[in-house]
Amino acid sequence: MSTSTDTPRLKRTGFTAAAANYLDERTSISAVVKEFGRKIFPDHWSFLLGEVALYSFVVILITGTFLTFFFQASMAEVVYNGSWVPLKGIEMSSALQSTLHITFDVRGGLLVRQIHHWAALLFVASIGLHMMRIFFTGAFRKPRELNWVIGFLLFVLAIAEGFTGYSLPDDLLSGNGLRIIDGLIKGLPLVGTWISFLLFGGEFPGTAIVGRLYTLHILLLPAMVLAFIALHLVFVVVHKHTQYAGPGRTQQNVVGYPILPVYAAKAGGFFFVVFGVIVLIASLFTINPIWEYGPYDPSPVSAGTQPDWYVGFADGMLRLIPPHWEFEWLGRTWSFNIIVPVLILVIFLALAALYPFIEAWVTGDKREHHIADRPRNNATRTAIGAAGVVFYADMWAAASGDLIATHFKLSIESVTHTMQLALIFGPIIAYFVTKRICIALQKKDRSLALHGYESGRIVRLPGGEYIEVHQPISEYDRWRLVSQESYAPLMLRPDSRGRITMSQRLRAALSRWFYEDRLTPLTQTEIEAAAHHGHGDAQPELEEAGPQH
Amino acid sequence: MAKLNQPKAASERSSRKRGRRHPFATFALIAIGLGLTGGVYAAATAVPAAASAETTASSQADVDAGQKLFQANCATCHGLSAEGTDSAPSLIGVGAAAVDFQVGTGRMPMAMDGPQAQEKTPQFTDKETKQLAAYVASLAPGPSIPASEYTDGKGDAAEGAELFRINCAMCHNVAGAGGALTEGKYAPALKGVTGTHIYEAMVTGPQNMPVFNDQNITPQQKADIITYLDYIQKNPSPGGFALGDLGPVAEGLFLWIFGLGSIVALAVWITAKAN
Incomplete structure (x- = not known):
């Protein structure tokens, strides 16, 4: 697929050729085009998720620029006199007034606002899905650990971008969101109140916060997001793209389409x-109908006040904490x-950010990996991932506990208590269920590779025995099924001074936990034996052998 | 609770310096003070009384018919003379408004015990409901069914919207989409509820709702609130489908399922191998 085509001779006269030659003579750009134009990208839908994030960010930049032409980041009090009748004559900040002006009195303003907001939701969502793809296929392994961390930073920055944007219109919903953040900050011991006063320029809400968030939202954060995206993409080019196992695909090559012309056209489209x-x-x-929320006023809080989805997990964690956990001690x-x-969230996010390093340490694997794992083939990692997803999803769902209660006709207390239990037991159940499913799928793959698929044709042998005829799968399919990494639990060995350190013990224990239950990959001999043998008797065996056994 | 409805800073301290030390000044001052206090009090209490939206009294025939209906349908729980039992409250003094609301929206007679009475198709005709209301109103004075001038949505929507956000939105949501209360109770959605029923709910405080009496929110302000609710129902969201007016949760759910779902479907399509 990735055959290098001959660069057309520049002998031909024509405007394009002349222009290209003109440019090349002055910029030497042909080297870049040659390098990037022949960059190969493998084709799989899950490899496009990061692109979705990139593209929604571009949409956000375009629409955001339009919005800055009209938005006033000021908390000066004005009286609304625009087109929306139920707010006429109401006092509000200049920020809300200008947002309403964009919404109702700028041509196309409401559409652009809604594009901006929907794109923001899609931006963070696609980052989340992209992260899950990377995690479950093990695409964060060496040499891509740092790029995982950059991606994680982008995720956090995207959330920060979203939240600052959500807070800008200074409507009732955004003000209540800020109030929760203010409460979170003030709840931190010793420094909380100071930080809050610093951030808001005095007591909440003050008159400074919208202006400050605006600077963050349109200047600092986008600049950082852009810088990290650039770095992220440079790393993608440097590392080359991962690919799924398949015939002809190795750790040394990438099979796919070159950027020019195929991939650029596809990606551009x-x-x-x-x-x-x-x-x-x-x-x-409709998204974020600020005209319903009205101006921020610290006293009213609407039912169904929630943050945008990406902050939901933090809001949900707050809702899950049982009451009466506040006391006075040492006069504070x-x-x-x-x-x-806050601690739970920080630890959860830190574990997510550091997972590549943790797994690398446990496995002791220093090799480079360019073939993406099938999730089932690394059962423990997939199970850990599933547990993490369930933990996150439970916090996330808890943020909408009130709506779950009303829409499913439940009591809000039972919803909260169920979710509290699910926060603890959900990940554990998810871990074991996922691990077993993964191992079962491995067994199925192994049986397919060895004995082929069930053809549905029942044959009676001369002796009276009935068998179902199995058809062998194609070589191509078999390749996909048998190319699997395998790790054995680490052997606990004394170091050069004859000692076994605590960290070695920990590492060995973790490694045992990771790889104790596993199927050993099929060897060539086994496959060949099965091929000669016809339908087989060798059932896949679960190897239980740790190093000590 | 209610938005302050006093006129702005009515402190007129017109200083009369000339007659200040006159012997009768003290008496005059007390007389003026008493007169003012009494007058203002009379005015303040008279306004709601005058404004509180009364409809015409019902005939004795209605009361009698209502009593029969009551004894047949309500007395099991509320007692033969509406005096209340262990399972249901007394209805003496709840007024015609309470009956019109509870029976008119189908909440009464209750279908089953639960955290709160649920709305259903009304069991009685409009006429029967009015007869029941007349009977209960005849037992003792109470809030009556409001006049249509307060319930037809001809007030000030902006004023009503602000009052609604301050007094109602914490349970009913800013767009009247409803919300959760404790232990399975809930504030219902206000879409499709008639102005009369909203008014009656405010003056009688059904289920877990507090009473917003005429001192708290004046009849005119109630009319404004009804106007706002009427406005947002008659003017659908300028942004398109409103996703139930439930805010960011509905938006997030929509985005993940339909937004990201369609994007993934398209990505699968784009990368699919040609057969």
Whole structure:
């Protein structure tokens, strides 16, 4: 597929050739085009998720620029006198007034606002899905650990971008969101109040916060996101793209289409597809109806006040903490109802960020990996991932506990208590269920590779025995099934000074936990033996052998 | 609770310096003070009384018919003379408004015990409901069914919207989409509820709702609130489908399922191998 085509001779006269030659003579750009144009990208839908994030960010930049032409990041009080009747004559900040002006009195303003907001939701969602793809296929392994961390930073920055944007219109919903953040900050021991006063320029809400968030939202954070995206993509080019196992695919090559002309056309087209989907959604579905929320006022809080989805997990964690975890000690208030959830969130995010390093340490694997794992083939990692997803999803769902209660006719207390239990037991159950499913799928793969698939044809042998005829699978399919990494639990060995350190013991224990239950991959001999043998008797065996046994 | 409805800073301290030390000044001052206090009090209490939206009294025939209906349908729980039992409260003094709301929206008679009475198709005709209301109103004075001038949505929507956000939105949501309360109770969605029923709910405080009496929210302000709710129902969201007006949760759910779902489907399509 990736055959190098001859670069056309520049002998031909024509405008394009002349222009290209003109450019090349002055910029030496042909070297870049040659390098990048022949860069190969493998083709798989899951490899496009990062691109979705990139494209929605581009959409956000375009629409955001339009919005800055009209938005006033000021908390000066004005009286609304625009087109929306139920707010006429109401006092509000200049920020909300200008957002309403964009919405109702700037041509196309509401559409652009909705595109911007929907694209923001899609941006973070596609980052999340992209991260899951990377995690479950083990694409974070050497040499890509640092790029995982950069991607993680982008995820956090995207959330920060989203939240600052959500807070800008200074409507009732965004003000309540900020109030929760203010409460979170103030709940931190010793420094909380100071940080809050520093951030808000005095007591909440003050008159400074919208201006400050605006600077963050349109200057600092986008600059950082852009810088990290650039770095992220440079690393993708440097490392080359991962690919799934298949015939002809090795750790040394990449099988796919070159950027020019195929992939550039596909990716360019996909940009417009993503843009189109966002615009379609934005033109049909309301998002953030600030005209309903009205101006921020610290006293009213609407039922169903939630953050945008990507902050939901933090909001949900706050809702899951049981009451009465606040007490006075040493003349200070210790808000463990704030401290504990903040700690849980920080630890959860830190584990996610550091997972590549943890797994690399446990496996002791120093090799480079360019073939993406099938999730089932690394059962423990997939199970850990599933547990993490369930933990996150439970916190996330808890943020909408009130709506779950009303829509499923439940009591809000039972919803909360169920979710509290699910926060602890859900990940554990998910871990074991996923691990067993993965191992079962491995067994199925092994049986397919050895004995082929069930043809559904029942044959009676002369002796009276009935068998179902199995058809062998093709060589191509078998390759996919048998190319699997295998790790054995680490052997506990004394170091050069004859000692076994605690960290060695820990590492060995973790390694045992990771790889104790596993299927050993098929050897060539086994496959050949099965091929000669016809239908087989060798059932896959679960190897239980740790090093000590 | 209610938005302050006093006129802005009515402190007129017109200083009369000339007659200040006159012997009768003290008496005059007390007389003026008493007169003012009494007058203002009378005015303040008179306004709601005058404004509180009364409809015409019902005939004795209605009361009698209502009593029969009551004894046949309500007395099991509320007692033969509406005096209340262990399982249901007394209805003496709840007024016609309470009956019109509870029976008119189908909440009463209750279908089953639960955290709160649920809305259903009304069991009685409009006429029967009015007869029941007349009977209960005849037992003792109470809030009556409001006049249509307060319930037809001809007030000030902006004023009503602000009052709604301050007084109602914490349970009913800013767009009246409803919300959860404790232990399975809930504030219902206000879409499709008639102005009369909203008014009656405010003055009688059904289920877990507090009473917003005429001092708290004046009849005119109630009319404004009804106007706002009427406005957002008659003017659908300018942004397109409103996703139930449930806010970011509905938006997030939509984005993940339909937004990201369609994007993934398209990505699969784009990378699919040609057969």
